[in-house]
Amino acid sequence: MLITKRGKAIARLSSATAPKKPIDAHALRQVTDTQHNRTDESFMRRVRDGARC
Incomplete structure (x- = not known):
């Protein structure tokens, strides 16, 4: 399907190319x-301090 605006093509709708694989x-x-779960306050302090530089 082609969508036009004032006679010019602006978008083309088509089906999905391939189904997604299951996770x-x-x-x-x-x-x-x-992965390390770093939710401690020292991590947040380092992020804030790094943003201030």
């Missing part, structure tokens, strides 16, 4: 478990 929950959990 592997086990693999995602392994990746996120290895």
Whole structure:
């Protein structure tokens, strides 16, 4: 489908090219478990101090 404005093409609507792959929950959990969860206030203090420079 082509959308026109004053006779000129401005947009083309088409179907999605490929379906999305399902997320592997086990693999995602392994990746996120290895990341450090830094929600402590010292982390936020360093971020604020770094922004002030």
